[in-house]
Each structure stands twice: as structure tokens, then as C-alpha cells.
Amino acid sequence: MSENTITWSEDGGIVTLCFNDPTQSVNTMSENYLASMNAVLNRLETEREQLVGVILTSAKKSFFAGGDLRELFAARIEEAEVLTDFTAHAKSQLRRLETLGIPVVAAINGSALGGGLELALAAHHRICLNDPRVRLGLPEVTLGLLPGGGGVVRSVRLLGLDTALDKLLLTGKTYTPGQAQELGLVHELVNTPEELAVHAKTWIITHPGSRQPWDDGSPIPGGTAYDPAVEATLAIRTAALRAQHKGAPMPAPAAILSAAVEGTQVDFESASAIETRYFVELATGQVSKNIIQGTYFDRRTVATGASRPAGYPTRTTSSIAVIGAGLMGAGIALSAALADIDVILKDVDLASAIRGKNYAERYLAKEVARGKRTEDQAQAVLTRIRVTEKIDDLAAVDVLIEAVFENPDLKKAVFSDVARVLTADTLVCTNTSTLPISGLAHAVDRPEDFIGLHFFSPVERMELVEIIVGEQTSEASLARAFDLVRQFGKTPIVVGDGRGFFTSRVILNRLLEAAAMVGEGISPASIEQASVQAGYPLGTLALLDELTLTLPYGIYEQFREEARSTGKGMPVHPGAAVLATMIEDKNRPSRSAGSGFYEYHDGRRHGLWAGLEDAFGPSAPPEDLGELRERLLFSEALDTARCLESGLLRSTAT
DSSP states (O other): OOOOEEEEEEEEEEEEEEEETTTTTOOOOHHHHHHHHHHHHHHHHHHHOOOOEEEEEEEESSSSOOOOOHHHHHHOOOGGHHHHHHHHHHHHHHHHHSSSSSOOOOOOOOETTTTHHHHHHHHEEEEOOOTTTTOOOEEEGGOOOOOOHHHHHHHHHHHHHHHHHIIITOOOEEHHHHHHHHHSSSSSESSSHHHHHHHHHHHHHSTTTTTOOTTTTTTOOOOTTSSSHHHHHHHHHHHHHHHTTTTTHHHHHHHHHHHHHTTTTHHHHHHHHHHHHHHHHHHHHHHHHHHHHIIIIIIHHIIIIIOOOTTOOOOOOOOEEOOOSSHHHHHHHHHHTTTEEEEEEEOSSHHHHHHHHHHHHHHHHHHTTTSOOOHHHHHHHHHTEEEEEOOOGTOOOOOEOOOOSHHHHHHHHHHHHHGGSSOTTHHHEEOSSSSOOOHGGGGSSOOGGEEEEEEETTTOOOOOOEEEEOOOHHHHHHHHHHHHHTTOOEEEEEEOOOOOTTTTHHHHHHHHHHHHHTTTTTTTHHHEEEEEEETTTSOOOOOOOHHTHHHHHHHHHHHHHHHHTTTTTOOOOHHHHHHHHHIIIOOHHHBBTTTTSEEETTTEEEOTTTTTTHHHOOOOOOOOOHHHHHHHHHHHHHHHHHHHHOOBBBBOOO
């Protein structure tokens, strides 16, 4: 027997349908929802002559969460017909709702994302609680999908093709209530939950017989794909979409564009069927399943504590000290302040520390200019960061994070200097990308409270943080570090204390593989094209220039030295030989130095270096670009498997 997910209440002919799935913390378009919605629609249609209007609302903190990702993830190509029927059924219910002949109002009390917004779009009027925590949008493209509950069809008919595509469908962007009202997704804002019902009832009484704009003969804003002005932009849109993804296979944006454009050329019902066809194709395809598995299920499993030691109470950090106010230290300080943590930012002199705080000031000014926060909110964040050049000011903080240069002697000197002012309960962390934690721990008197935190730059934007466990790091310290990273709002992964840890080591393999291809006479332009087609945001040779060639080469040499010290030995990687030639013979070490695999004019990239053929022999495009993509991807995948097998990678989603 299915659970009822919708409660019915009536007052003066106005029916309030309250979504409240008793089996889940959020409302989703599940089988139970379909059954419940079918029952209330049957009743609404039976009693329509006695009714004045309908209000849609929710008993959950959110309005409606949309489709059930577990069910979508389980859908296989062999079951496409089943998913098609399910989707068509859900959409037919929304169609019945909006064509009842009485006004329907969505009283949006919380976030309405994906199917939740699609449900709200089926209402004739949308009133939203003006809460900054509420978000509205259609983010399906970020999961390799498109809105399959009428979101493409209704948003295009409501906003017009250009606005719907550029502001909603292709970006997956979510909006605050105020932004959603400005865009046209929401009609009214109210300040309290109580006002939602009052305003909804008032609108219903004053708007009898309401119809959707697509049912009353209103044209699509901006025109259809048949209009010459619109038609002229379609080829440009297609080319721009391909250029945006650099030729990488991204089926969701292409399907969204097709469904949106084709939908303007037909009636509403036909457009809905077109949308369903593209949705089912994406949902049963492998690309969306890979994205959903990695970015949703796996990330959630890791972030919610799969690798956190059990038996330790959750610790909340109220204050941290950051030593080193360079780019990394400034970013850590800003991220901590954004997480409502008080920060003391120290450098060798006050001027350097102030420059680090200025980084936060510039970031917050941009946030204010973009309307993402108010001046008062920005100032509140900024006041949490205090600057100093004095070690004594670091006493009594909960956590110390060292973020100076990647020099083991310098880091050890910092820990020796600061040890005298720290409390016995201070968690001591080092931000490092490659240096072994156990070796650095010799400089602290409490190695059990010492741990590595590898932040990525820019810290305020990058979600991942590697937590590196040393030989003597206690489980209690690991639990505290895990809690701290989650307090930052970032995703923690736990790794053992191996050279390069996990991320630096795995990326190093791809960098060396790309350099080896240059040495093999493969066209550098093809290497870069294969990189972006594999899904990397930047060509691998360009990434080498950004990092500076000396960094991966130095890390590789450390691996070789470590192998020699254990008597194992390690052959010279052909990619390392190419890097050595670039660094030592050609003096082309990086973008910052003005020359690498690319030419640079005034710091800007201006094409691959013409001297690569002279340095490494004639090059030619490969017969199969797919082989290069696989080499780059497999270089990382194989070493990931080695890290997992050796136990170096401790965070997994299984």
C-alpha cells in the first residue's frame, strides 16, 4: 500500500494541498507522489464546481526537491519505455492541475529546485517566502540531465527562448527569491510563512478563471524558432555551445538546446513529448549516471563522514590562526571567516599580513557588487579576520594552520617558534601539497595532534581538501580535522602519508604522460585538444606552464630519490626527460617566467611554442584523438587504483 504524500484541507472553497512525504525528509516525484497526486486530482475534478481555487504548499523545510535521483540512477536503456511512461504520467498530472479552470497558486515556503520548480511553474501564480536560504532553479544540466517535468517547455513559454536557455536551463544556476522575481519565475515575495496563505487566498479570490499564458493565446516572448530573428541565432548558439565545452561530449546541453528550440515550433503537448524523449535518452545514458554517481552519491557519502573515525564527538572550531598570508594563507583565512570562524592571520611583518586581509576585502567587495551579500554582511566577515606579526597573539586558538612556502626547513622553524604559545588542545595543521607529514611532525612536541590539510587554490572556490594522516596522528585529531573541513563547507578526503599524497601524485601522472607524448612526436595541439575533449578544463601542457614545469619535475625527482633510498630504483619517465629539456636546455620553465610549452606576451598565452619541433623532433596529428584522451585519463585512473590498493587513499564511497 502506497503512502499518502499530499494532505487536503479546505476553507471557503479554497483547497490547500500540502506536500508531506512521511517516508523522506524532502518531497520527491516518487511512485507514492504520483499515486497521491492522482487521487487529489480526481477529487479536484469531481468537486471543481464547488471550489474557488487551489494552493500548493509544503510541510517540509523545502517546497519540493524534484525527481528521485535513486530511481533515475537505476533506470537502464532497456527500461526506457517504463521511464517514458512514468515521466509522461507525472507531466499529465501537472497539465490536469493547470487546466482545472480554477486558479492555482504555489505558496513556495522553501527551496524549489528541479522538479520542485517544475511543479510550481504549473501554478498560475507563484508566491515565495523571501528567505535568503531559499533557492529556485532548474539545475538538471549539472547532473547531465534536462528538466523532464515540463521545465523546458514552460520556462521557454514563460520567459522566452533566450532568457530560459541563458539564465536557467543551460547554466543550471539557482536564484534567491528576489532574483527569481526579477527573472520572472516568481510573482510575489512575502516575509513570513503566515503571509503565504493570506496572499495566496487573496490572489485566488481576485483572479477567478485563471489560465496559463500558453493556454490563453499569448505568444512565446521573443518569438519561436520560425521567426527569422530567432532562426538566425540558432547556428551561432550551436557553435557557441560546442566552443564552450571545447568539443568534449556533453549530451545534456545539446539536448536542452534541441528540446527548447524544437518545442517552440509545435503545440504545448507535442513540445512536452519532445522534452520527454530527450529526458529519457539522457537519464538512461551512461554520462548522466557517471555524473550523478560521482558528484552526488559518492561526494555525499564521503562528505557526510564515511572516513571519519567513529566514537569521537563532533567538534566545532571557533577560532583559528593562519601563519603565512600569501595567496594560500589569505584564501584559508577568508574561507574560515566565511564559515563564521574567527581568524588571526600572521606573517613576518604587519604589512604582509594586511595584504593577506586585503585579499578578503577585494573578494567581498566583488560579492557586494554582484548582489550576493550586503555591505553589512561583507563587513561582518571581514571583522572576523585579525592581522598580526606577533607569535604571542596566536595563543589560545582552537586550530593552527601553517601555510608558508613548500620548504620543510621553513615549516619546521615555524612550528618550533609557535609551540610555546599553543595550548595543549590546539590542533596543529600544515597546508602542504607534497611534503611528508610524518617528517614535519618531528618539529612539534605533540605529533599525535599534528595533521596535514591540503587546500587547493583559490581556496574560497575549491571544494576539495585532502586530510593527510601522519604516522603518529591520532584518530581524535583526524576526527577534529574532518569536522573543521566540513565546517568550512568543503569536501574532505582522507589520505595516508605518501609522497604527493593522492591528488598531486595522480595529476603528476597525467602531466608526465602529456610531456611524454611531446617527446614521441605527437602534435602538441592534438594533446591539448584531447585534454579538453576528455573533460579537463585546460590543456595539459597549458596546465604544466601554469604550475611551472619545475614543480612536477621536482616532485618526480623526489619519487625517484625515495625509490633509490629504498633500493628499488625507478627508471626515468620519458615525460620527465622532456620536462628536464624544457627547464635546463631551453630555459622555458613556466608562464610566470614568460615561456614554457606556450608563448606568452605580457603574461597572456599566445599559442604553442614554435620551437617544440626543433627540440623534440617533427610532430604529426594522431590518427585517433580518442587514443590520446584514453592515455591521459588512464594515466590518472591506473594510479588511483594503485593508491586505493595500497591503502594510501582512505576515503571511498563504498
